[in-house]
Amino acid sequence: MSVENVVYIGSKPIMNYCMAILSSLRDESRVALKARGRAISTAVDVAEVTRNRFMQNLIVENVEIGTEELESEGRMRNVSTITIVLKK
């Protein structure tokens, strides 16, 4: 399943991403949260805080994990990824 409405999770404060999600769900019924590496834990926090504090009717429609190859300092290394699809 491909969701066009995507919020990329990085190292900003969790609330920034919660606000981006709430804003993106004004016009859409689904949003995909995508993160890599250490930000994966943050993505789960963002999904849970949004559901528990801001939008109790949000459901976790799908969670997928995977691996991407990234070039870092001239060599390839693998990094884990997560995609969490929230639906209102």
Added chain:
Amino acid sequence: MSVENVVYIGSKPIMNYCMAILSSLRDESRVALKARGRAISTAVDVAEVTRNRFMQNLIVENVEIGTEELESEGRMRNVSTITIVLKK
């Protein structure tokens, strides 16, 4: 779905958990990886490394995220959780 065969992911090296998973899959067809907080990213790494390097026929059967209340320094705080079910 409840899986009795569980590996709890913490702050040990990834390979320790991969070995625990491979060992637990000798007698069982499924294993659940469980992690909280910052260890969530490690759990995804462990699942991906086990699938990509050690057991290519493993599939990610289910991924669930959630929230648990923990007591920390005398007050309750919420911590995110993940459960990843791998099936051979």
